[in-house]
Amino acid sequence: MPETSGAGVRPTNAVPDTAPPVHTDTTAKWFLISSISYFFIVGIIALTIAAKFCWPELLGTVPYLTYGRLRPLHVNGMLFGWLLACDMGLTYYIVPRLCGVKLFSEKLGVATAVLWNVIVLGAVVSLMAGWNHGFEYAELPFPLNLLVVVAWVMYAINIFGTIIKRKYEQMYVSIWYFMGCILWTTFVYPTGNFATDFATGVNQANLNWMYVHNAVGLIFTPIGLGIAYYFLPKSAETPLHSHRLSMIGFWALAFVYVWTGAHHMLHGPISQWLQTIAITFSVMLLIPVWAVVYNFFATMKGQWQQLRENVPLKFIMSGIVFYLLTCFQGPMHSLRSVNAIVSKTDWIPGHAHMALLGCFSFFAIAGTYYIVPRMWNTKLHSEALANWSFWFFMIGGLGFFVTLWLGGFWQGWQWNNPSIPFIDTVKALQPVWLVRFFSGILMFCGIVSFAYNIMATVIGRREYAQ
Amino acid sequence: MLSRADNSATFAVGAALAFFFLGGLLTTVVPPMVDKSWSRPAPGLKKYTPEQLKGRAIYVREGCWYCHTQQTRTLVADTKRSGWKGVDSPISTPDEFVYDTPHMFGTKRTGPDLSRVGGKYDTQWHKTHFRNPRDLVPGSIMPPFPWIADKPEELGALIAYIQTLGRAKDWRPDQDYEK
Numbered sequence: 001m002p003e004t005s006g007a008g009v010r011p012t013n014a015v016p017d018t019a020p021p022v023h024t025d026t027t028a029k030w031f032l033i034s035s036i037s038y039f040f041i042v043g044i045i046a047l048t049i050a051a052k053f054c055w056p057e058l059l060g061t062v063p064y065l066t067y068g069r070l071r072p073l074h075v076n077g078m079l080f081g082w083l084l085a086c087d088m089g090l091t092y093y094i095v096p097r098l099c100g101v102k103l104f105s106e107k108l109g110v111a112t113a114v115l116w117n118v119i120v121l122g123a124v125v126s127l128m129a130g131w132n133h134g135f136e137y138a139e140l141p142f143p144l145n146l147l148v149v150v151a152w153v154m155y156a157i158n159i160f161g162t163i164i165k166r167k168y169e170q171m172y173v174s175i176w177y178f179m180g181c182i183l184w185t186t187f188v189y190p191t192g193n194f195a196t197d198f199a200t201g202v203n204q205a206n207l208n209w210m211y212v213h214n215a216v217g218l219i220f221t222p223i224g225l226g227i228a229y230y231f232l233p234k235s236a237e238t239p240l241h242s243h244r245l246s247m248i249g250f251w252a253l254a255f256v257y258v259w260t261g262a263h264h265m266l267h268g269p270i271s272q273w274l275q276t277i278a279i280t281f282s283v284m285l286l287i288p289v290w291a292v293v294y295n296f297f298a299t300m301k302g303q304w305q306q307l308r309e310n311v312p313l314k315f316i317m318s319g320i321v322f323y324l325l326t327c328f329q330g331p332m333h334s335l336r337s338v339n340a341i342v343s344k345t346d347w348i349p350g351h352a353h354m355a356l357l358g359c360f361s362f363f364a365i366a367g368t369y370y371i372v373p374r375m376w377n378t379k380l381h382s383e384a385l386a387n388w389s390f391w392f393f394m395i396g397g398l399g400f401f402v403t404l405w406l407g408g409f410w411q412g413w414q415w416n417n418p419s420i421p422f423i424d425t426v427k428a429l430q431p432v433w434l435v436r437f438f439s440g441i442l443m444f445c446g447i448v449s450f451a452y453n454i455m456a457t458v459i460g461r462r463e464y465a466q
Numbered sequence: 467m468l469s470r471a472d473n474s475a476t477f478a479v480g481a482a483l484a485f486f487f488l489g490g491l492l493t494t495v496v497p498p499m500v501d502k503s504w505s506r507p508a509p510g511l512k513k514y515t516p517e518q519l520k521g522r523a524i525y526v527r528e529g530c531w532y533c534h535t536q537q538t539r540t541l542v543a544d545t546k547r548s549g550w551k552g553v554d555s556p557i558s559t560p561d562e563f564v565y566d567t568p569h570m571f572g573t574k575r576t577g578p579d580l581s582r583v584g585g586k587y588d589t590q591w592h593k594t595h596f597r598n599p600r601d602l603v604p605g606s607i608m609p610p611f612p613w614i615a616d617k618p619e620e621l622g623a624l625i626a627y628i629q630t631l632g633r634a635k636d637w638r639p640d641q642d643y644e645k
Contacts, residue, residue, distance in 0.1 A: 053576075056600075056607040063613045068529020130527035134568030160475075169473050179475070180482050187486065191494070201563035203498045203505065205571050210494050218486075247468045254482050258489035264573060267539035269558040271501045277493065340541055344575040415575075418546035422578045427605040 021102045023093075025375045027109025027158075031089025032368055033458070034117050036451050038081030043447045045074045050440045053433035064128040072139040073127045079137065079215070080148075081120040083356060086364040087223045088116075088155060091178050093371050094230050095162050098172050104161030112154040119147050137212045138192040145193040152189065156182045173246040177226030180254060184218035202270050210261035216355060217257040222250075224360035225292060228316055231367050232296060235312040241298035249291030256284045263334040266343060275336075282334035289327035296320045311386040312366040318394060319362030326355040341416065346429060347408025350401045357443070358397050365393070365450060372454055381456035389449040396442025399435060407432030501560070508561035511634040514627070521627030524620055526568060528611065535572035536581045536631065548582040548632070555582045555637060562634040577608055582632030585643025592625045 052058050052067045059065040096103045103109060122144050126132075131141045140148070159182060163175060192211025196204050233240050240246065259281035262274045296317070306313055329351050332338050342348065373380045380386060407429055414425040471478040498504045514522065525531065538548040538558045548555035558581050563569060587595075594601055597615040599608040614620045629645070 052609065053607055056609055060610045061612055066528065066611070067609050068532055071529060071532050132526055132529065134526040134531070134570075136573060163475055171472060171475065171478070176471070176478055176482075179478060183479060183482055184486055187490070191490075196568070199498075200565060200567040201504065201569055202560040204567060205563075205569040206497060207494055208569065210490070244468070247472065251468070251471070251481070251485075254485040255489070258486055259493050261493060265537075265571065267541055267544075268537045268571060269560045269563065271497060271504075271560075274493070274497050274501075281489075344535055344573065346576075348574065415547070416541070416543045418543050422547065423603055423605050426577075426607060 021096070021100070023096055023102060024106055025093055026106045027103065027113060028089045028092040028371070029375060030110055030113035031085050031092060031116070032372065032454075034113065034120075035082050035085035035089060036368070036454055038077055038085065038120060039447050040451045042074060042077030042081055043444045045070055045077060047437070047440050047444055049074055050433070050437045054430070054437055063130070069128055069130055069132075072132060073124060075137065076123050076127065076139055077120070078356065079220075080123070083220065083361055083364060084223075085116055085120070086368065087220075087227060087360075088112075090227050090364065090367040090371065091159060091223065093367075093375065094174060094227070095159055095178060098168075098175055098230070099162055099166030100168055101162060101165050104158045104165070108154055108158050112151055112158065115147060115151045115154070119144055119151065122147070133193070135192065135196055135208050135211075137215050138196070138208070140193070148189065148193075152182075152185060156186065172230075173240070173243065173250065174226040174230045176247075176250050177222040177229065180250070181219055181222040181226070184214065184222070184258075188214045188218055205265065206262060206270065206274075209264040210258070212264065213261045214258060217253075217260070220356065220360050221253065221257070224363045225249075227367050228296070228319065228363045231312060231363070231370055232299060232316050235310055235316065235366070235370055236300065236303050236306055238299060238303050241295050241301070245291050245295045249288045249295065252284075252288035252291060256281050256288060260285070260334070263339075266334065266336060266339045279334045279336070283331045285327060285331055289324065293320055293324045311383065311390055312370045314387075314390050315362045315366035315369070315393075318390075319359045319366065322354050322358030322362065322397075326351060326359055329354075341412035342408060343412075345408035345412040345415070346404045346432065347412065350404030350408060353397070353404075354401045357393075358401065362393070365389075368450075368454060372457055376458055376461050378457060378461035381453050381460060385449050385453045389446045389453065392442050392446030392449060396439045396444075396446060399439030399442065403432055403435045403439065407436075504560045505564060506561055507564040508559065508634045510636055511562060511564060512630075513565055514630070517623050518627045518630055520620075521623035521625065522570075524614065524624045525570065525627060528614070531570045531572050533572075533574060533576035533608070534578070534580045535575050536570045536579065537572070538579065538581045538632075544579065548579055550582070550586050550638070551642070553637070553639060555632070556635050562632075577606075580628070580631050582637070584629045584631040584633045585638065585645075588644040589625055591644075592628065593621060596621065596624070 048059070048065070049067055049070050052070075063069070092103060092109055119140075123140055126141050126144065127139060132139050133141055133145075138145075159178060163171070163179065188211055191207055192215065196207045196211075199207055229240070229246065260278050262270055262278035263282050266275050266279070297320075300317065307317060333342055333351070369380065369386055411425055411429055414420050414428065471481055536558075538544045538555050540557050545554045545557060563571075591602065593615060595603070596611045598610045599606040614624060633643075
């Protein structure tokens with residue numbers, strides 16, 4: 001197939017220019033502001049649970065603040081309160097511009113944002129009260145799950161409504177990723193939150209892992225990559241290297257990702273043949289990952305000097321390096337021999353944080369830095385502070401990831417020697433958890449400087465108004 | 467195909483869903499039909515009593531499962547660590563978990579695996595341990611649970627549940643279980 005486009009369609013590898021219609025972006029603003037607030041609040045929870053590893057008595061007599069209730073609050077708060085909400089906000093900005101039309105309905109969008117806030121606040125209350133559904137990433141109680149579905153349908157109507165009336169026939173790669181995310185989530189989310197209630201034991205666990213894996217793989221990955229595909233060419237002001245390669249990456253992801261859920265139960269009580277299928281497809285994930293990473297690096301060819309000054313670009317390019325590392329680790333973990341060492345250890349939180357903080361949150365932060373001054377028609381409050389926030393996240397993040405990998409690998413090594421009593425393997429990890437806590441403080445400094453910068457940009461915008 | 471997906475939203479949507487359902491159905495709906503052991507209870511598996519179920523709900527509520535797995539994997543080290551007093555534990559099999567909902571297999575082992583903990587420690591040990599784990603296990607980082615230890619009903623139910631773990635396989639010689 002020749003890589004050409006018909007008459008009237010703009011070049012395939014260029015991000016469309018800002019279109020003539022005037023965008024009010026009310027929905028995007030609502031989503032961004034609330035998600036950044038949750039980033040800050042849930043950051044405090046994150047530090048608290050990291051501290052509990054070093055000082056287990058901390059807040060120990062308060063049932064609402066025990067580790068087992070704050071951890072799901074941290075996970076759900078970061079996933080749905082911060083990251084997904086921020087990603088949704090960015091898509092409300094991106095999709096109308098890529099389609100050359102106004103958003104289908106700003107009113108519907110604002111209603112979605114309000115509902116999303118109700119869900120997140122409801123999650124805070126119910127999780128602290130111990131009303132936990134009992135599945136990882138699917139801890140929310142039933143009524144809140146229903147509201148998530150309603151909000152998601154409202155979101156889908158708005159995005160698809162905008163895409164249907166688009167002015168440009170050819171869809172830029174970001175749009176497929178957003179469509180994929182919306183469609184797959186519509187099936188993945190109910191599998192993890194409703195279908196599991198109709199199964200028990202291993203069957204239920206298999207559904208649960210299909211959801212957990214695809215919450216990352218078919219929700220956060222496609223929406224996050226769509227965002228990066230938009231902001232990389234935009235902030236570097238250079239065309240995407242290859243449209244064709246981006247399609248290969250997308251369709252490979254669509255085919256491969258959904259098969260891998262059982263790799264969360266390797267060596268566990270689940271059929272060996274299913275484990276083998278999961279391993280095979282996990283290794284195949286290297287194909288879509290490499291397609292994306294190569295495309296991004298090739299786009300930057302001749303543009304690398306921009307990394308010195310351009311903060312959104314710094315976040316995107318380090319995000320893509322973390323993406324490559326995460327997605328190299330993933331397939332390797334699924335090999336039985338490696339899995340026997342790292343599975344269930346502290347290596348895994350190191351891996352998970354690199355995916356959701358190091359990669360997808362970096363993309364979301366890059367997008368936020370890029371669009372907030374444009375939406376409010378002003379300049380960023382402080383470029384220097386933005387640069388500081390990058391280095392806080394980078395150094396804190398690396399400290400966190402690397403310490404947990406080393407510590408987790410060592411832990412797994414000790415577990416495989418049954419002559420070491422379990423409690424000794426706990427004591428051995430104390431220094432690791434202490435470094436993790438201090439890395440967390442650095443990451444929290446990143447959140448504070450990021451959130452303050454955005455707040456000051458929005459509130460102090462009159463000073464810069466042209 | 468690639469260029470059709472590029473220009474037709476309908477085609478892109480159809481293809482994305484087709485790929486999804488192919489993998490999704492083959493890995494979630496088909497396996498339990500092929501492998502019957504997922505739904506056939508083990509010979510020694512008993513249904514939970516109301517008290518044990520209440521204890522299990524407390525285990526879910528307090529998030530015990532974030533730090534304790536319940537699976538003795540097919541690794542020699544797991545069978546040794548889940549073992550007790552010189553006897554190795556049998557590996558966990560799907561038929562032991564047929565009555566579990568929500569399942570508590572877990573993904574993270576901050577504390578030891580609990581798949582065979584039933585009958586290893588007596589009630590008094592658990593009472594003391596829940597009030598403050600460090601009184602019995604110096605160096606432990608498990609949170610204290612005074613609000614459970616102070617409620618005899620909750621404490622009793624939770625311990626009743628814990629004592630069932632791993633008992634579907636009668637693996638201790640001479641019924642050597644603590645009560």
